[in-house]
Amino acid sequence: MGGKKVYLDNSAATRLDERVLEAMRPVYFENYAVATSEFAYTQGIEARETLDSARGVIGGYLGAAGDEIIFTSGSTESSNLALLGAVKASRKKSGHIIVSAIEDFPVLNSAKALEKQGYKVTYLPVDKEGFVGADDLKRAITDDTIIVSIQHANQEIGTIQEIKTLAEITKEKAALFHTDATHTFRRVRLDVSEVPADLITMSGHTIHGPRGAGALYVRKKTPLKKILHGGFQEFDLRPGVEDIASAVGFAAAASLVTDGETAGLASLRDALTEKVFREIPEVTLNGPKDRRLPQNANITFHYVEGETVTLHLDMHGIAVSTGSACFSKSLEGSHVIMGIGGNHERAHGSIRFTFGRFNSADEIDYLVPVLKKIVEQLRKLSPIAADKFKGKG
Amino acid sequence: MGGKKVYLDNSAATRLDERVLEAMRPVYFENYAVATSEFAYTQGIEARETLDSARGVIGGYLGAAGDEIIFTSGSTESSNLALLGAVKASRKKSGHIIVSAIEDFPVLNSAKALEKQGYKVTYLPVDKEGFVGADDLKRAITDDTIIVSIQHANQEIGTIQEIKTLAEITKEKAALFHTDATHTFRRVRLDVSEVPADLITMSGHTIHGPRGAGALYVRKKTPLKKILHGGFQEFDLRPGVEDIASAVGFAAAASLVTDGETAGLASLRDALTEKVFREIPEVTLNGPKDRRLPQNANITFHYVEGETVTLHLDMHGIAVSTGSACFSKSLEGSHVIMGIGGNHERAHGSIRFTFGRFNSADEIDYLVPVLKKIVEQLRKLSPIAADKFKGKG
Numbered sequence: 001m002g003g004k005k006v007y008l009d010n011s012a013a014t015r016l017d018e019r020v021l022e023a024m025r026p027v028y029f030e031n032y033a034v035a036t037s038e039f040a041y042t043q044g045i046e047a048r049e050t051l052d053s054a055r056g057v058i059g060g061y062l063g064a065a066g067d068e069i070i071f072t073s074g075s076t077e078s079s080n081l082a083l084l085g086a087v088k089a090s091r092k093k094s095g096h097i098i099v100s101a102i103e104d105f106p107v108l109n110s111a112k113a114l115e116k117q118g119y120k121v122t123y124l125p126v127d128k129e130g131f132v133g134a135d136d137l138k139r140a141i142t143d144d145t146i147i148v149s150i151q152h153a154n155q156e157i158g159t160i161q162e163i164k165t166l167a168e169i170t171k172e173k174a175a176l177f178h179t180d181a182t183h184t185f186r187r188v189r190l191d192v193s194e195v196p197a198d199l200i201t202m203s204g205h206t207i208h209g210p211r212g213a214g215a216l217y218v219r220k221k222t223p224l225k226k227i228l229h230g231g232f233q234e235f236d237l238r239p240g241v242e243d244i245a246s247a248v249g250f251a252a253a254a255s256l257v258t259d260g261e262t263a264g265l266a267s268l269r270d271a272l273t274e275k276v277f278r279e280i281p282e283v284t285l286n287g288p289k290d291r292r293l294p295q296n297a298n299i300t301f302h303y304v305e306g307e308t309v310t311l312h313l314d315m316h317g318i319a320v321s322t323g324s325a326c327f328s329k330s331l332e333g334s335h336v337i338m339g340i341g342g343n344h345e346r347a348h349g350s351i352r353f354t355f356g357r358f359n360s361a362d363e364i365d366y367l368v369p370v371l372k373k374i375v376e377q378l379r380k381l382s383p384i385a386a387d388k389f390k391g392k393g
Numbered sequence: 394m395g396g397k398k399v400y401l402d403n404s405a406a407t408r409l410d411e412r413v414l415e416a417m418r419p420v421y422f423e424n425y426a427v428a429t430s431e432f433a434y435t436q437g438i439e440a441r442e443t444l445d446s447a448r449g450v451i452g453g454y455l456g457a458a459g460d461e462i463i464f465t466s467g468s469t470e471s472s473n474l475a476l477l478g479a480v481k482a483s484r485k486k487s488g489h490i491i492v493s494a495i496e497d498f499p500v501l502n503s504a505k506a507l508e509k510q511g512y513k514v515t516y517l518p519v520d521k522e523g524f525v526g527a528d529d530l531k532r533a534i535t536d537d538t539i540i541v542s543i544q545h546a547n548q549e550i551g552t553i554q555e556i557k558t559l560a561e562i563t564k565e566k567a568a569l570f571h572t573d574a575t576h577t578f579r580r581v582r583l584d585v586s587e588v589p590a591d592l593i594t595m596s597g598h599t600i601h602g603p604r605g606a607g608a609l610y611v612r613k614k615t616p617l618k619k620i621l622h623g624g625f626q627e628f629d630l631r632p633g634v635e636d637i638a639s640a641v642g643f644a645a646a647a648s649l650v651t652d653g654e655t656a657g658l659a660s661l662r663d664a665l666t667e668k669v670f671r672e673i674p675e676v677t678l679n680g681p682k683d684r685r686l687p688q689n690a691n692i693t694f695h696y697v698e699g700e701t702v703t704l705h706l707d708m709h710g711i712a713v714s715t716g717s718a719c720f721s722k723s724l725e726g727s728h729v730i731m732g733i734g735g736n737h738e739r740a741h742g743s744i745r746f747t748f749g750r751f752n753s754a755d756e757i758d759y760l761v762p763v764l765k766k767i768v769e770q771l772r773k774l775s776p777i778a779a780d781k782f783k784g785k786g
Contacts, residue, residue, distance in 0.1 A: 011425055011427050034404050034407060040703065041706070041712045043404065073636075076622075076634075077466070080622055104623075109623055112622070227620075230497075231469070239469050240470065240499075245409075245603070314435050317435075
């Protein structure tokens with residue numbers, strides 16, 4: 001596979017689908033007006049209708065109405081709007097916020113920012129597979145709780161939370177429930193007629209849609225205030241000239257995902273996991289075996305550094321992500337692996353594999369022998385592992 | 394011109410250029426990895442280099458370094474980051490902010506939001522052509538002033554401020570100077586080696602680049618804190634997976650603008666203005682004749698409603714913007730026309746014409762006779778104007 005690039009990192013889900021761009025083209029070149037109210041000129045009204053149609057598509061996949069969907073610049077902004085906007089709209093002056101300890105950075109760092117402002121924040125622990133316990137939430141929630149934010153599935157280890165139960169517990173206490181569905185939207189079913197979530201973060205670029213295209217589901221009558229200031233767009237919740245092309249691209253991307261395709265990704269993931277466990281000793285699956293994101297595998301290769309494995313795989317044209325926080329420019333271990341009770345060794349040896357529409361079984365056949373050889377060689381060089389693996393491989 | 398659509402509203406500057414999309418395509422389909430640090434895999438490093446190259450292009454047109462450019466989701470977010478982020482980073486606890494009275498909504502409403510939080514805000518008046526007086530700024534600025542935000546050119550009436558003088562006055566008092574250059578970037582020269590601005594808002598979609606692509610120039614060592622929480626992207630000033638395709642599109646759009654083209658837009662604008670003044674009586678140019686945006690004309694047609702003219706022009710396939718705040722869903726007159734001393738009649742009768750790369754002299758020849766007829770007919774029907782214009786036209 002000389003020269004071939006194999007994307008099994010985040011990018012695997014990120015590559016734009018050509019059909020998405022085709023859906024965006026008419027907005028770029030034909031119907032490119034700025035959206036206006038219904039009392040303005042034809043081009044502006046057509047633009048507005050195009051935008052609202054995209055809204056309807058996204059909403060439809062959640063069982064929601066189109067006008068419950070706010071378009072944003074991505075899941076980071078959506079989660080910020082959910083947490084900061086809910087707190088702004090709350091009448092409780094020094095309220096309480098609950099998040100899980102393994103949230104992705106937009107939720108986690110929004111909570112930390114609110115904590116600095118004087119709000120009380122509870123970081124719910126998770127079990128060894130990454131699950132938030134319903135009893136832990138019950139114990140933590142109080143009458144002062146403004147919002148509970150627990151992700152639908154984890155970004156690193158793929159754990160799919162019991163979101164219905166957690167949302168129901170939250171609603172019993174009249175707090176708002178937000179879930180970050182960045183990695184589950186269109187891959188794992190979530191219907192707002194069954195799950196009483198008030199706010200849901202979604203992203204286009206995790207399903208082969210454009211980056212810079214996010215959305216926030218806002219259940220009707222949810223108290224929420226905008227966090228950026230400007231015009232009155234998006235039901236006065238998100239200012240700025242609407243990026244209609246991206247909204248249309250996001251809707252097209254959502255429409256292209258099928259249950260059959262998602263099942264195929266789960267099969268690829270299972271094939272990889274089984275092959276790795278068969279071929280390479282001393283590995284640990286991070287996150288649950290079932291009830292995990294169909295497109296995600298996360299494996300610790302003990303006695304090696306994930307970052308080093310990454311660099312060696314790169315020489316073979318293979319991209320994977322390390323479980324540790326490589327984007328944070330710090331050397332801290334992943335807060336997710338640490339959150340499920342892992343130590344630094346387990347965190348630093350973890351590698352995350354992500355599967356998307358453009359991956360194939362061939363790539364797994366190419367990857368595993370390469371990976372096996374790299375891990376064997378690194379273990380021979382490792383002072384800790386040297387004794388253990390001497391003479392093997 | 395049956396069936397032809399003539400865009401002389403905001404959309405005229407907004408239509409994507411095909412060459413911009415061509416520049417974006419490789420990022421969508423070939424080099425689509427998530428940007429990573431220099432210690433990661435090849436695809437991620439290439440993505441990072443592509444992003445930084447776009448940064449360099451944008452910076453270059455301001456005389457700035459690439460690493461002084463932060464990519465955002467658009468000018469609304471850029472201006473919010475400038476004002477809210479500067480205030481957050483300031484050590485002055487109850488500081489002072491100065492903006493002009495005719496700023497666009499992102500700056501104006503950020504200032505109003507800060508005012509609600511307890512900051513003191515001075516809204517500088519403008520003269521009858523929209524200019525901020527240097528003496529007014531000198532009188533308003535104090536040792537408590539954290540930031541002065543005065544736009545480079547006005548969004549409605551096109552007034553280009555004496556930005557160098559205003560920035561210099563600001564720097565004498567050691568306050569930060571921000572300018573909203575949404576409508577001037579690449580159309581009106583602005584060089585940070587000559588103008589001591591600390592923060593500059595820019596937008597891709599006003600120069601035929603993609604929407605959802607904005608930037609903020611941040612002069613080195615400017616105290617600024619991020620306003621959205623999440624990852625550590627964009628020098629830890631703007632979290633979220635980078636939308637590299639949009640950044641590349643923005644840079645491509647900036648590169649396609651030439652001084653010759655901009656001079657051509659000014660000629661179209663002058664041709665329209667002269668023809669309207671020759672053909673239609675009782676009209677007023679809003680904003681200065683010279684020292685205005687090359688792509689902008691704003692004319693009040695007295696004794697008629699701009700909104701009504703818009704609807705009639707629409708029947709002829711022509712899109713223009715009303716000067717009044719049609720996007721605000723209110724019936725208030727434009728704060729800009731009111732700001733230059735106009736009354737409600739002048740504000741409601743104002744129409745804004747915007748010119749872009751895809752407009753032509755033919756369109757003006759088509760527009761003016763149609764506009765003349767519409768204005769004549771409406772004036773005949775107007776109870777106020779009936780006596781004045783009876784028997785004419």
